[in-house]
Amino acid sequence: MKYAAARGTKDILPEEASLWQFVEETGREVFELYNYKEIRTPIFESTDLFTRSIGSTTDIVKKEMYTFPDRKGRSLTLRPEETAPVVRAGLENNLISPDQLIKLYYLGPMFRYERPQAGRQRQFHQAGIEAFGSADPMLDAEVIQLSVKLFEKIGLKDLEVDINSVGDKKCQPLYREAIQKYFKENIKHMCDDCKERFELNPLRILDCKEAPCQKYIEKAPAAIDYLCAECKMHFEQVVRWLDGLEIRYRINDRLVRGLDYYTRTAFEVVSKQLGAQNAVCGGGRYDDLVEELGGKPTPAIGFAIGLERVIEIVKQLQITNYELRIVDLFIATIGDRAREFGFKLLADARNKGISSDMDYLGKSLKAQMKSADRLGAKHVYIIGDEELKKRLAVLKNMKTAEQKEVAFDKLEEELKHA
Ligand code: HAM
Numbered sequence: 001m002k003y004a005a006a007r008g009t010k011d012i013l014p015e016e017a018s019l020w021q022f023v024e025e026t027g028r029e030v031f032e033l034y035n036y037k038e039i040r041t042p043i044f045e046s047t048d049l050f051t052r053s054i055g056s057t058t059d060i061v062k063k064e065m066y067t068f069p070d071r072k073g074r075s076l077t078l079r080p081e082e083t084a085p086v087v088r089a090g091l092e093n094n095l096i097s098p099d100q101l102i103k104l105y106y107l108g109p110m111f112r113y114e115r116p117q118a119g120r121q122r123q124f125h126q127a128g129i130e131a132f133g134s135a136d137p138m139l140d141a142e143v144i145q146l147s148v149k150l151f152e153k154i155g156l157k158d159l160e161v162d163i164n165s166v167g168d169k170k171c172q173p174l175y176r177e178a179i180q181k182y183f184k185e186n187i188k189h190m191c192d193d194c195k196e197r198f199e200l201n202p203l204r205i206l207d208c209k210e211a212p213c214q215k216y217i218e219k220a221p222a223a224i225d226y227l228c229a230e231c232k233m234h235f236e237q238v239v240r241w242l243d244g245l246e247i248r249y250r251i252n253d254r255l256v257r258g259l260d261y262y263t264r265t266a267f268e269v270v271s272k273q274l275g276a277q278n279a280v281c282g283g284g285r286y287d288d289l290v291e292e293l294g295g296k297p298t299p300a301i302g303f304a305i306g307l308e309r310v311i312e313i314v315k316q317l318q319i320t321n322y323e324l325r326i327v328d329l330f331i332a333t334i335g336d337r338a339r340e341f342g343f344k345l346l347a348d349a350r351n352k353g354i355s356s357d358m359d360y361l362g363k364s365l366k367a368q369m370k371s372a373d374r375l376g377a378k379h380v381y382i383i384g385d386e387e388l389k390k391r392l393a394v395l396k397n398m399k400t401a402e403q404k405e406v407a408f409d410k411l412e413e414e415l416k417h418a
Pocket residue numbers: 080081082083112114119120121122123124125126128129130258259279280281282283284285301302303304305306307308309
């Protein structure tokens with residue numbers, strides 16, 4: 001084989017497309033149920049947008065971005081995530097203003113140069129939401145509820161919601177200091193990544209998965225204990241509203257996110273069905289980002305779901321509560337005249353909204369039946385010279401093998417009731 005898909009990328013083949021469409025459509029349906037409107041932004045943006053928002057010391061910015069100069073030497077980056085582009089687009093198009101609630105959703109590919117493994121690709125897909133304009137903890141609860149609702153609708157089980165509060169501009173520095181102070185003693189016993197994080201981004205140490213580091217991480221101070229009075233109250237209310245909505249959650253004081261823009265609520269939905277890459281959804285508040293990117297101070301919250309991981313669970317659980325997109329009708333013909341008639345009937349069926357097909361390879365009737373079977377066609381309509389005379393033909397239900405004579409002009413009606 002001459003060419004193969006680039007490392008960390010995957011083709012989504014027709015046999016999987018129905019499953020993808022089901023997940024994406026369920027996403028749209030639930031997002032719209034909560035009054036989110038779709039936004040589509042370009043696949044690449046100015047590199048600076050991501051460096052400033054995600055944070056220059058994060059793994060994403062330091063080592064995972066697909067960054068390249070365009071022909072005029074401008075630095076561009078394939079979007080590693082969609083929050084920053086949505087803020088950029090919202091500000092550029094005057095959608096975001098501090099006193100107005102605006103709810104946006106998106107679906108699409110993201111790009112991160114990571115080490116590919118199960119559940120981690122270099123091109124992957126996210127479905128996400130961003131809500132701007134409100135700092136109300138009720139909105140935090142609504143956003144988390146939305147993600148739970150979406151997963152429920154898809155049919156996923158055994159998911160856990162982890163939440164934490166990472167504080168704000170006021171209390172975050174105190175916590176960072178406490179973390180640095182705590183790890184100072186032991187950092188020499190920890191992995192190289194942790195050592196680097198200790199210097200650049202100490203909170204990220206809490207996210208280390210290396211076994212020898214765990215005993216130090218376990219006893220580290222918790223962000224919740226360093227919250228200022230406002231952040232503490234905000235978190236208590238988020239939890240209260242989650243209880244009110246009967247959402248089950250776990251307060252996980254080790255939860256830190258891989259992007260620097262978060263303030264107050266941070267959350268993840270994790271699955272027991274997946275291996276090391278078990279987060280199916282990640283998000284939280286980012287009340288300072290709009291201002292940092294040039295807008296007026298505007299609180300905001302959102303999340304993104306990793307679609308590949310959701311699809312993986314749907315496959316593992318063998319969820320089949322969605323319809324496979326298969327052709328309703330295959331028109332099989334015998335002889336030239338029947339074929340010409342069949343060709344017209346095919347156009348007619350499609351005009352009536354019946355998904356249909358026929359043979360274009362001059363195959364025998366037997367081979368045509370095989371093709372219909374391979375396509376998974378629900379029905380085959382078999383037309384020969386005799387049938388042309390009588391203006392009716394046999395309609396075979398491919399699932400039950402039941403056969404029935406149906407007049408040409410009754411075909412649509414018959415299929416509707418089939
Ligand atoms: P994130 O946690 O980096 O957050 O990504 C969200 C989700 O995308 C993850 O939980 C995971 O399911 C999926 N994901 C991330 N990287 C990969 C990968 N390499 N391969 C497969 N799936 C992946 C964000 O991107 C934030 N923008 C979420 C957000 C929106 N926060 C506020 N608003």
